[in-house]
Amino acid sequence: MESIKVALLGTGTAGGGTFRVLARNQEEITRRAGRAIEISLVGARDPGRARRVVGEGVRIEPDLLRAATDPAVEIVVELIGGQERARELVLAAIAAGKHVVTANKALLAHHGNEIFAAAQAAGVTVAFEAAVAGGIPIIKALREGLSGNRIEWIAGIINGTSNFILSEMRDRAVTFEAALARAQALGYAEADPSFDVEGIDAAHKLSILSAIAFGIPMQFSKIYTEGITRLTAADIRYAEELGYRIKLLGIARRSAAGIEMRVHPTLIPTRRLIANVEGVMNAVLVQADAVGVTLYYGAGAGAEPTASAVVADLVDVTRLHTADPENRVPHLAFQPNALASTPILPMSEVRTSYYLRLQVLDQPGVLADITRILADRSISIEAFLQKEPRAGQAEADIVVLTHQTLEKHVDAAIASIEALATVLGRVTRIRVEALG
Amino acid sequence: MESIKVALLGTGTAGGGTFRVLARNQEEITRRAGRAIEISLVGARDPGRARRVVGEGVRIEPDLLRAATDPAVEIVVELIGGQERARELVLAAIAAGKHVVTANKALLAHHGNEIFAAAQAAGVTVAFEAAVAGGIPIIKALREGLSGNRIEWIAGIINGTSNFILSEMRDRAVTFEAALARAQALGYAEADPSFDVEGIDAAHKLSILSAIAFGIPMQFSKIYTEGITRLTAADIRYAEELGYRIKLLGIARRSAAGIEMRVHPTLIPTRRLIANVEGVMNAVLVQADAVGVTLYYGAGAGAEPTASAVVADLVDVTRLHTADPENRVPHLAFQPNALASTPILPMSEVRTSYYLRLQVLDQPGVLADITRILADRSISIEAFLQKEPRAGQAEADIVVLTHQTLEKHVDAAIASIEALATVLGRVTRIRVEALG
Numbered sequence: 001m002e003s004i005k006v007a008l009l010g011t012g013t014a015g016g017g018t019f020r021v022l023a024r025n026q027e028e029i030t031r032r033a034g035r036a037i038e039i040s041l042v043g044a045r046d047p048g049r050a051r052r053v054v055g056e057g058v059r060i061e062p063d064l065l066r067a068a069t070d071p072a073v074e075i076v077v078e079l080i081g082g083q084e085r086a087r088e089l090v091l092a093a094i095a096a097g098k099h100v101v102t103a104n105k106a107l108l109a110h111h112g113n114e115i116f117a118a119a120q121a122a123g124v125t126v127a128f129e130a131a132v133a134g135g136i137p138i139i140k141a142l143r144e145g146l147s148g149n150r151i152e153w154i155a156g157i158i159n160g161t162s163n164f165i166l167s168e169m170r171d172r173a174v175t176f177e178a179a180l181a182r183a184q185a186l187g188y189a190e191a192d193p194s195f196d197v198e199g200i201d202a203a204h205k206l207s208i209l210s211a212i213a214f215g216i217p218m219q220f221s222k223i224y225t226e227g228i229t230r231l232t233a234a235d236i237r238y239a240e241e242l243g244y245r246i247k248l249l250g251i252a253r254r255s256a257a258g259i260e261m262r263v264h265p266t267l268i269p270t271r272r273l274i275a276n277v278e279g280v281m282n283a284v285l286v287q288a289d290a291v292g293v294t295l296y297y298g299a300g301a302g303a304e305p306t307a308s309a310v311v312a313d314l315v316d317v318t319r320l321h322t323a324d325p326e327n328r329v330p331h332l333a334f335q336p337n338a339l340a341s342t343p344i345l346p347m348s349e350v351r352t353s354y355y356l357r358l359q360v361l362d363q364p365g366v367l368a369d370i371t372r373i374l375a376d377r378s379i380s381i382e383a384f385l386q387k388e389p390r391a392g393q394a395e396a397d398i399v400v401l402t403h404q405t406l407e408k409h410v411d412a413a414i415a416s417i418e419a420l421a422t423v424l425g426r427v428t429r430i431r432v433e434a435l436g
Numbered sequence: 437m438e439s440i441k442v443a444l445l446g447t448g449t450a451g452g453g454t455f456r457v458l459a460r461n462q463e464e465i466t467r468r469a470g471r472a473i474e475i476s477l478v479g480a481r482d483p484g485r486a487r488r489v490v491g492e493g494v495r496i497e498p499d500l501l502r503a504a505t506d507p508a509v510e511i512v513v514e515l516i517g518g519q520e521r522a523r524e525l526v527l528a529a530i531a532a533g534k535h536v537v538t539a540n541k542a543l544l545a546h547h548g549n550e551i552f553a554a555a556q557a558a559g560v561t562v563a564f565e566a567a568v569a570g571g572i573p574i575i576k577a578l579r580e581g582l583s584g585n586r587i588e589w590i591a592g593i594i595n596g597t598s599n600f601i602l603s604e605m606r607d608r609a610v611t612f613e614a615a616l617a618r619a620q621a622l623g624y625a626e627a628d629p630s631f632d633v634e635g636i637d638a639a640h641k642l643s644i645l646s647a648i649a650f651g652i653p654m655q656f657s658k659i660y661t662e663g664i665t666r667l668t669a670a671d672i673r674y675a676e677e678l679g680y681r682i683k684l685l686g687i688a689r690r691s692a693a694g695i696e697m698r699v700h701p702t703l704i705p706t707r708r709l710i711a712n713v714e715g716v717m718n719a720v721l722v723q724a725d726a727v728g729v730t731l732y733y734g735a736g737a738g739a740e741p742t743a744s745a746v747v748a749d750l751v752d753v754t755r756l757h758t759a760d761p762e763n764r765v766p767h768l769a770f771q772p773n774a775l776a777s778t779p780i781l782p783m784s785e786v787r788t789s790y791y792l793r794l795q796v797l798d799q800p801g802v803l804a805d806i807t808r809i810l811a812d813r814s815i816s817i818e819a820f821l822q823k824e825p826r827a828g829q830a831e832a833d834i835v836v837l838t839h840q841t842l843e844k845h846v847d848a849a850i851a852s853i854e855a856l857a858t859v860l861g862r863v864t865r866i867r868v869e870a871l872g
Contacts, residue, residue, distance in 0.1 A: 031770045295732075315580070327755045
């Protein structure tokens with residue numbers, strides 16, 4: 001059978017990796033797909049640089065829009081990143097009847113609903129396995145592997161940079177800033193790391209995971225997002241003492257009232273497998289009604305892990321591109337006319353447990369004040385840690401672990417606690433998930 | 437669209453679970469598949485018992501062959517287990533043009549090549565996600581999710597009964613027999629547990645995983661299979677002291693010389709995630725060239741985890757049954773005309789590391805004799821543990837961890853060590869995998 005022709009847009013890390021993996025594993029991929037997958041056209045604004053990546057023998061088109069709509073190709077792989085230009089190119093490719101493969105989570109989080117609707121109307125597929133958790137086939141697992149289940153919640157370490165920084169802070173007992181500097185030196189963090197450390201990248205991915213887990217449209221703007229920049233070495237140490245590890249999690253959970261979607265640092269019991277996912281690795285834990293808990297672990301970024309997911313999508317699209325569009329796996333797992341309008345809960349209505357750390361003057365009655373404030377809001381205490389003041393100091397650290405309660409009750413309790421004269425500065429609040 | 441009609445053969449644990457999950461999640465499954473999936477016929481030799489499982493409103497057919505070939509159904513789900521009768525029914529269903537979904541690993545390990553060839557010839561699909569690792573979508577991950585990769589090795593905890601027993605032996609410091617009795621009391625082990633504890637069930641699953649990982653036919657008879665019945669509490673304790681945990685692993689590895697396929701107890705570094713998979717849970721670790729290492733974790737057995745995989749297969753088949761058979765995912769991941777005849781290595785040619793435990797008389801020169809025997813076969817020592825004799829006893833335990841070597845060199849070394857007058861009884865040999 002003739003090879004299927006692909007246009008590759010972008011020859012950076014992901015694009016170069018995809019070109020390399022397709023070339024290296026050509027024989028095995030063809031044995032699987034039943035048909036060769038050939039990058040016959042490369043779209044790159046800097047043809048000289050692109051030529052060094054893809055070598056001779058491939059046409060390079062500096063006009064990306066022409067590459068995205070070239071009549072000779074059937075599939076367009078978008079690996080240029082960014083939002084506006086990528087959106088334009090992907091929509092143009094769809095309008096030209098091309099299937100699209102993309103690794104672009106920011107694009108899908110912001111424009112996914114528009115893009116999927118356009119693809120649906122044009123009868124083409126937009127595949128995006130590489131957009132979440134790199135090489136881990138989590139989109140496939142959720143959308144197809146667990147299709148018999150009602151998915152209850154997802155909790156994922158879906159930003160490798162943040163996970164590396166948290167692992168460093170714990171292993172080497174260093175500050176956030178020192179761990180970030182090391183991540184930057186190793187190439188794991190950008191010069192401007194805010195997308196990663198502020199949780200935005202994780203929120204992009206969580207909006208995709210939530211949609212395919214619950215059959216809802218993508219709703220990035222409704223995700224509560226809190227990064228790791230304010231975590232201290234003390235919090236990581238106290239968490240360890242209490243039997244927990246701190247991870248930046250993306251959590252989506254279905255409750256009777258609606259759907260929670262949130263990205264924040266989270267204490268997880270150390271005995272959980274996912275608490276032991278270290279360095280730049282990713283993992284996604286899924287709780288579903290029939291299968292129970294499953295976990296998917298692997299590299300969340302990097303040239304070849306990303307390429308692994310891109311090529312898997314290429315093989316899927318190659319297989320399916322002649323199929324009746326109605327029989328393809330729907331973009332968001334559920335048929336487009338069967339998406340639900342389940343409300344997304346505001347953070348104040350989220351129910352979880354809490355780690356609260358506060359600095360108090362070491363005086364009689366302080367504890368009684370704090371525990372009364374918590375009791376008044378029906379917040380019950382699961383564990384308590386009091387650190388003696390250091391020699392010559394009057395301030396002591398207190399850590400409280402609460403049972404489950406509503407976020408708004410904790411908001412109110414924190415405000416009251418911070419108003420106490422014996423409490424110094426702000427209360428540190430980190431959410432706790434048992435993931436059991 | 438009209439519902440797709442399914443015949444369910446068997447209403448035991450897996451069959452009952454499948455019926456229940458399909459009924460409970462009907463709405464979500466239809467939203468995903470775009471079409472209702474309806475069990476319209478149940479094949480069961482004991483209709484009274486089946487009626488109690490499936491309730492009223494479903495036709496029950498006591499003649500399983502008639503159920504498997506009923507003109508009104510398009511898909512047959514085989515959940516009766518066993519080999520000969522299941523083979524007959526599956527082949528009859530295929531001959532009648534039905535797609536088949538099965539959870540039967542013994543059937544596929546022994547008759548898979550015949551069954552897949554028949555399905556290929558008839559243009560139908562045989563789906564078998566539930567046959568390996570229960571609800572974990574590992575078949576889908578390997579066959580589709582990693583299709584861009586050259587898979588290098590797989591190592592899986594794919595028998596929950598054995599893993600439960602090993603967890604018990606470690607947690608409670610009990611013997612194999614005591615742990616087995618507890619597994620039986622909890623319903624995790626059969627009255628005759630040999631399929632599980634002798635590694636046969638794991639070998640069935642490994643033959644399937646190896647085929648789809650490497651693009652080779654199923655070759656169950658070539659798998660080296662060793663169970664957990666001879667493991668002692670002392671081995672588990674010594675392994676812990678050395679930083680390892682003992683798991684029953686199914687391992688398939690590609691080397692320059694051929695493919696290794698083996699099931700045996702294995703020491704794994706405790707820091708590896710898979711070493712921390714406890715109880716009846718399953719996990720499969722995959723090393724592939726592009727993505728690196730990925731891990732898939734979940735329930736490997738039970739009514740609803742099995743049902744989760746069966747229903748996922750039903751949704752896949754429902755989507756694909758109108759597709760051109762050439763564009764379906766091939767049964768063994770690779771196109772049937774592209775399977776490789778890579779040789780399977782005999783165990784003597786396998787290269788790995790070893791834990792050797794021996795009981796010696798506490799005399800001068802014993803260690804020198806043993807280390808000389810190892811050195812003569814170019815087996816180098818990675819770690820060494822000598823246990824002082826207990827008070828009043830002359831025998832001491834010695835544990836040696838070797839670096840990688842060929843199994844045949846270790847066979848020879850063990851024979852020589854056992855021939856020493858100062859060595860009592862047999863040498864215990866457990867293989868060691870770094871899984872790094």
